[in-house]
Each structure stands twice: as structure tokens, then as C-alpha cells.
Amino acid sequence: MIRRFSALSPSWLFAAPALLVYAVVVLYPSVAGVLYAFTDWSGIGEGMSFVGLANFQAILDDEQAMGSLGNTLLLTLAVVIVQNGVGLLLALGVHAKLRSRALLRVVFFAPVVVSPVMVAFLWKYVYNPDPSAGLNGLLGLEVDWLGDPSVALWSIAGMVVWQYAGYSMVIFLAGLEGIPAELHEAAMIDGAGPLQRFRYVTWPLLAPALTINLMLSTIGGLKLFDQVFAATNGGPGYATETLSTVLYKQAFVFGKFGYSTAIALVLALFVAAVSLVQISYLRSREVAQ
């Protein structure tokens, strides 16, 4: 019987073509990237030598790289909190039995499907310093959203949240739709108000959606490139420089490929560490519920 069962399981050859492409495009280059991070390769020719941890020492001494690390972490934190907060509120809103809910869902999700580089150009206008145009004209303000170093990073965060709040919304919505209506009815019969029902029924059962949302927005925030590249290219000064824009410049402007991959490795380690912590903490929370 067991033999028969395994004879009905597909062979690993089904996975072989996908594995081959994945290995060529992702696995091999990533492993090679880890190795390059310990070299002084300039990108030209074969000349490269292993330099140990010199690239990592250089990152610590590099004000621009360290500043970009700080910017990346701040930006990620802001995006994760606001995007998921807004996404959750939107999901709760469009989950209710509103007449316009199908339309509202499409409206809030639509920016997700537009190219980030195009969204950045659109927001460059929205963030126009001209007091009669864009957001300033609408709100009667005179802020230089992208030109003022103390504001620019938060402006980028606002643009990213605008684009991806709908993405968080859809994932929360899928979570909300998986909660049986009987649980809410039972809580209502027990006399629970809307806030109590949210606290004791909805919120705990949203744990899997929250896990996925926090992970995706954190990873997305840490890797952010297109929006910054198109909107400010890291400026003014280094106010919006992120790890991704710095490693791009080090490689393709300054030709320091070894140093650039070392920065990429730091980025990868941050992403891996955050993912691991989130998975283990949030999964344990899901199980505990």
C-alpha cells in the first residue's frame, strides 16, 4: 500500500527545470555575491584579490553608507507602521457591508499595480515646492517636501505608504473574510461591543495576515530603490540615501563592485535577521491563540 502510494507521487524531475532556472538566476549569483563581498573587484577584468573584512571595515568608516543604513531603518519603520495601520483601517472599512465596497477596494488597491518609478514621478509633482500647485496648493502649505533634508525622508515614506497601503488592505481583507461570522455573533450575544469584538475576536484571528503583512512591508522597506532613485536620487545631500541607492552608486558610478556587494550582503543579513525574528515571534503568537 505504501509502495503504491509513493508510486502515485510525482517524480522530482517535475521540479528540475524550475530548479535549474532558479539556480542560474538567483542561487549561483547570490553565493557569488557573498564571495565578491570579500574582494576588491573593480568590475573591470579578472583582477581581484581577497581582502578579508576590509570592505566591512570600510562601511563602518563610510559616513554615507552608515547614514544610508540609518535612513533605511527609519524609512522601513515608518512605512511598516503607517502602511499596516492604514491598511488595517481600510480593510475593516471595506469589509463592512457598504454599497460602494467593491469600488472602494479597487480604488485603494489600484496604485499597487502602477510602476513605482512612475508613482515617484507623479509624487514629485504632488510634492512640488510651489505653494499654488500639488499638495501645498491643496492644503495651503509652503513645504519643500523633497528639498528640505529634515522632511524629505518622511515624504518618501508617505509616497510608499500611498502606493502600498492597498496591498496590506487586501491581505488583511483576506484574513477578515476567513473569520467565521458565528464568532462575532456569539460575542455579540455575550454583550461585547464593537471595540471588544475587535480586541478579542478579530485581532487574534488576524494573526496570520499580520505576519505576512509585517514581513512583506519590512522586506519591501529594506530593499526600497526605485522610488528613491526616481524621486530624489538620495538627495538633498544624503538625506534620503538608502542602502540600495548607495550600493547602486558604489557599483555603477564608482566601479567599486566588491565594496558594493559588501553593502548588499549587509542588506541581505538585515533582511534575513528581521524575517527570522518576525517568523519565529509572530508564528509563536499565532500558535498561542
Add this chain to the structure above:
Amino acid sequence: MRRTFLLEVVMIAAAVAFLFPVYALVTLSLKDPAQLSQTPLALPNPPTGDNFAKAWSAAALGPSLVNSTVITVVSLVALIGLGSFAAYFLARAHTRLGYGLYVLFLLGIVLPFQLGMIPLYRLVTDLGLIGTHAGMILFYTGIQLPFTVFLYTGFIRALPREYASAAQIDGASHLTAFTRVVFPLLRPITGTVLILNAVFIWNDFFTPLLYLGGSGFETVPVSVFSFVGQYVSDYGLVFAGLVMGALPIVLVFLVLQRYVIKGFSSGLKG
């Protein structure tokens, strides 16, 4: 009832505020330069289509639409074929190999592409694929396989085994059982895979800039990027280009949007 009405009003107000950038995009693209500077926030009066005609040729949108379409469609076919095939093994094989390969694929969702960016650039150059459609298709297929495999595997795990087993007991091979019986059952998740990968591939900017920049085979975001660089201060013209560049993928999304929420629901269960 009154509370639902109030919520509806609040949500619609939020949607209107949320749409302000889109309002600016559309109205500015329909204004001539005089209206742009004098009444930037008003409705276009009268609206003009001049920006669209000028942007279409200045941004070379025709050729880049063709390039983007070819690259996106072929990559999607490869992703759906390779991804569903691999996921069928990963979801059904309860062996150490199956589990190990699944984890290996998932790793690709977390790894930043920047880590392999430079070695891959070198590899693609050595293969003579810089500036070609084939290079981009290979890249997108590889980079999006983890996500595709993840979606398919979750969905197939929730499917009863019996359909395929019945076909095989009747004498069908694994291959026939998969293509004739299992694959048609995957339609909802294939819809999700299609729309989410299409959005990613169509909109990706950095890699085509690197691999296709200056080749004459640029995709839409790259063409729009260089076009915006040239006409940076002429918002009417720039926005007409953005509207046309974003329209194809927005239309595809509107047709397939019901698969987005469905796909996430099955992902959360899986």
C-alpha cells in the same frame, strides 16, 4: 443602519483624498502650458489632447509597449509552466528532498536581488544576453519563481489527491494526470499568479535599466524614465506619458482584479 451610512461617507471621503494624486495626473495631462501655470488645481478648461500625441512619439511608447508585452507574456508563460510543475512535486512529495527544495525556493523570496546583482550582470554579459529580450525573460522567470512556487504549492496542498490518483489508476502517466486533470483545477491560483507577476514584470525598472538601457529594446518604465528626464519641467507632457505608460497594466488589473483577493485568501489558508 445609521452607523453603516456614516462609515460609507467616511470611506468615500478617504477614497477621494486618496485619489488626489490621480486627479492631478489626469487633469494636468489634459492642460496646455498656460492652464498648467495659472490654474494648476482646477479642471482643464478646455481639455487638450496635444500632450498625449507629443508624449507618444517623444517617449517612443509604441516600440517599448511591444518590448514590455513580449517580455511580460513570455516570462508569464514560463513562470506558470515551470512554477506549477515544480509545485506539483513539492506539494505532493512528503520526502526530505521535497521539503528541502521547498525551503530552498522560499529562500528566494527573502534574498534581496541586490546580493546577486553584480555576479548575475556578469553572467548575463558572458552569455551575450545583455540588451536582449531573452536575457530579461530568463531574469524574470528566475527571480519570480520562488513567489510563484509558493502560491502554487499552497493551493495544490489544499486540493484532494484523488483526482490525479484516479486518472493514474486508469493508466495515465504523472505527466498526463498533471496536464489534463490537475492543471485545469489550478485556474484560480493561476489567475493570481498571472496578475501579480504581470504587475511586477511590467513595472520593474531597475533591471531593464541596467540590462536594456541604450539597446533600443527598452521597456515602458525605462522609456518613461528617460523621457521624464528630458521634459522634466513640462508636467502636462510628462503626465500624458505616465498615463499612457500605466494604462495597459491598469486595464489588465481591472479585468483580473477578482483573483487578487482570492489568491491571498488561499495563500493565508495554505
